[in-house]
Amino acid sequence: MNLNQIHNVYFIGIGGIGMSALARYFKNIGKNVSGYDKTPSALTTELIEGGISIHFEDNIDAIPKNFYSENTLVIITPAVPKMHSEWNYFLERDYHVKKRAEVLGIITKDTFCFAVAGTHGKTTTSGILGHILQDSGADVTAFIGGIVENYNSNLIGGGKTITVVEADEFDRSFLHLHPNIACITSMDADHLDIYGTSEAIEESFIEFASTVENKNNLFITKELPIEGVICAVNEEAVYKAFNVRVGDGSYVFDVQTPTEIIKDLHFGLPGRHNLMNALMAIAMANLFGTPTDAIAKAIASFKGIKRRFSYQVKTAAKVYIDDYAHHPTEINAVFQAVRELYPNQKVLAVFQPHLFSRTRDFADDFAKSLSSFDEVVLLDIYPARELPMEGINSQWLMNKITNTNKKLVLKDNLIPVILASDATVIVTIGAGDIGELVPSIKKAIDETL
Incomplete structure (x- = not known):
């Protein structure tokens, strides 16, 4: 599917955190964007203020008339019930109907893609990485599953050649992506309504890991049963955060990379889990070639994600x-x-x-x-x-x-x-x-x- 031939993008479930980031993206690149959601929210209000028309009743007549054309892409969220009349209307007429993850797959296929996977830590890690790349002047667009405080948005940047995406395990969505560099922050059991067993989740993560051909480009934590570059806090690893202390309400720490020690990084998010999230983002940016001083500056200025501590x-x-x-x-x-x-x-x-x-x-x-x-x-x-x-x-x-x-x-x-x-x-x-x-x-x- 060629996104250049698409003029209209219609979202069913536009108010979701991942869907709204895609809506902002398509609006930014000049597409006509409209959508439905079940209930108004702060996110839908912001989208409406940004010029996107949204309605809150499952009603075919509420779809803008100019969206009834063959160059319309319809994007759905997995949360939409099967009997949704708007969704079925588009399906029955053979419109381009795609899941959000499939569309991210199409977008990332033609870019240098960073993918952040894991049961926990995806949003914070991808937010930190997106901020590092944007702050260092990279031509990046980062799709974030939360509102990044620095940008008051779930979309960072407007670049066309580099993408940062959350590789979501829900519904095996991450298998649609085309990552060049990736990380897996954790693999705890979750979404058992989809997977059934923790073994099935593990198999899905292993399948995701296989999409990264060069294992030197895949960052993992020590306990994962996957081949990759190990990151750890206060333990021996290829990328190691150590000498961790607290000063003026922030963590201060050093990072050992394969080639150097980055000293006295300042990072304001509390909790040891966030140190690991920061380390993963630092490792990916370092491998990509982001200058050390740019990484240090961005880590110090990252304000966090709304609703994350x-x-x-x-x-x-x-x-x-x-x-x-x-x-x-x-x-x-x-x-x-x-x-x-x-x-x-x-x-x-x-x-x-x-x-x-x-x-x-x-x-x-x-x-x-x-x-x-x-x-x-x-x-x-x-x-x-x-x-x-x-x-x-x-x-x-x-x-x-x-x-x-x-x-x-x-x-x-x-x-x-x-x-x-x-x-x-x-x-x-x-x-x-x-x-x-x-x-x-x-x-x-x-x-x-």
């Missing part, structure tokens, strides 16, 4: 952090970072489970992770693309949490519960619509200070 309130009396964590390993990483930064303070975790299937598959691990916090508040499970499952609910998960200071709360009652807590550090966690509550929570806390 994102400070909302930061005073001596109260700290409020919001994070997208939706897997037990990610919750553990949030807890490690909070404990490192606030060792003697009481921490309240507010968690909204994401997907019935994920809650079912990792219930014991979720319970163990959440039990580490001083106080736990659970919201109802956010269903996303799923229908309810009998017996799988937040009360069931709550019963597994060993911490006795816990409660189940409806979203409408959440703010009074947060304000009534004597915790000095509050963390909201989850990948559902809990993110939309963050401004109201922040406002309520600010008013008490």
Whole structure:
């Protein structure tokens, strides 16, 4: 398929974080862009303000008339239900209908592609890498699965020859990509609703690794059963971060590369997992030939990703952090970072489970992770693309949490519960619509200070 012959791009599910980045990209290169989404959001508002027409009702008549042509590309998200009338309308008339991952595959085929894979860390690692390349003057476009604070966007740059993409394991999407340089940050079990077993996920990552022909161009962590260049923090590796210390609220560390030691890198994101994310990005940029001083400057200026350990309130009396964590390993990483930064303070975790299937598959691990916090508040499970499952609910998960200071709360009652807590550090966690509550929570806390 030749994208040069496409004039119109129509998105079904345009408000998703990955879909909206593609929408911005096609708008930037001069295509007519329009789309549907189920509900308005901050992202759809920004797209509309950028000149993209969006409607929120599954209605064929709402599709702009000029999109009824053979030079229209229709992009769908896996979250769209099979009975969606707009999707079926285009399918029945043999339009070019592609999944988001397929379109990324088409875009990356003709560029020098950096692909960032892993169950955790994709968004932060690709955000750091995109920032390094953009900041160093590379001709790059980076598609990010989150809003990068430096750019207030999920799209970095407007280059035509280099791309940075998240290699998403969901629905085996990453097998559509054509990476020149890649990394795999982690391979924990997830998306068992798609894969069935952790072995099947591992096989999929191994298949992704095989798309990188030169294994010197594939960066991995020590424990992965894959051939590649090992990166590690405080352990022997080809790329090693070491001499890690904390100064003025930032990590300061050195990096050993195959040819040199880069000393005194400053990096402001908390948590040891983020050190690994930074190291992966540094390794890929270093292999690509980005100058060392440009890497150091970009690492120091990277502000992070919205909803990734994102400070909302930061005073001596109260700290409020919001994070997208939706897997037990990610919750553990949030807890490690909070404990490192606030060792003697009481921490309240507010968690909204994401997907019935994920809650079912990792219930014991979720319970163990959440039990580490001083106080736990659970919201109802956010269903996303799923229908309810009998017996799988937040009360069931709550019963597994060993911490006795816990409660189940409806979203409408959440703010009074947060304000009534004597915790000095509050963390909201989850990948559902809990993110939309963050401004109201922040406002309520600010008013008490």
